[in-house]
Amino acid sequence: MTSTRNQAPALVPDPARALGASFYERPVVDVARDLLGCLLVSQHDGITTAGLIVETEAYAGPDDPASHAAFRRNGTVTAMWGPPGRAYVYLAYGVYPCFNVVTGPEGEAAAVLIRAIAPVAGIEHMAARRGGADGPRLASGPGRLAVALGITLADNGRALDGPPLWIQPGAPPDCIAAGPRIGVRRGDQRPWRFGIAGHPLLSRPFPP
Incomplete structure (x- = not known):
């Protein structure tokens, strides 16, 4: 596992430190890389849960064949067109919620899928939401982490x-x-999946 610097302050959820819209109003690949090591926090149902982001994927607009924006324009995907700094949540296979962060200028669809987090706060509540799942990998995978954080x-x-x-x-x-x-x-060959190198909680290891 790659070590991180100044880890202790990063583990304390604090809404006053929330990233502003200017952080997200940048190219989607840049945001996807810079989100690694950030703290994702949820306060749903009066419960605070949080985890360090360890894996992301970037998706651009209609010119990206893997992006929802390439073949949809209505429904939940409308959120991809901005403004930046908002959530785009969709159901994978019609069942599993997946959490994305909208990026870039408003009107240009782009979003970063959060693929895995390392749980640091409210872990027992995250496990309960996952049906009693145990172990550190309870939020490794986009569907798992959204359920664990209570995102819908x-x-x-x-x-x-x-x-x-x-x-x-x-x-x-x-x-x-x-x-x-x-x-x-x-568009599966675009190298737009990013992770903290060697981290044990990646949803899947990176190729050598």
């Missing part, structure tokens, strides 16, 4: 600037791994 379709389009959902600075990783995105049939 009701959060689609929500501003990520404070409770009940926000992201705050954490500890930048020493080394970032990159590789092809997972589970896509088109």
Whole structure:
């Protein structure tokens, strides 16, 4: 596992430290890399849960064949067109909620899928939401982490600037791994999946 610097402050949820819209109003690949090591916090149902982001995937607009924006324009995907700094939540296979962060200028669809977090707060509540799942990998995978954090379709389009959902600075990783995105049939060779190199809680290891 790659070590991180100044880890202790990054573990304390604090809405006053929520990242502003300017952080997200940048190219999607840059945001995907810079989200690694940040703290994702949820305060749903009066319960605070949080985890350090250890894996992300970038998805651009209609010119990205793997992006929802390439073949949808209505429904929940509308959130991808901005404004930046909001949540885009969709159901994978019609069942599993997946949490994305909208990036780039408003009107240009782009979002970062959060694929895995390292739980640091409210872990017992995260496990209960996962049906009693045990072990550190209870939020390794986009569907798992959204359920563990209590994120639902009701959060689609929500501003990520404070409770009940926000992201705050954490500890930048020493080394970032990159590789092809997972589970896509088109545009699968773009190296737009990023993770903290060697982290044990990645949803899937990166190729050597």
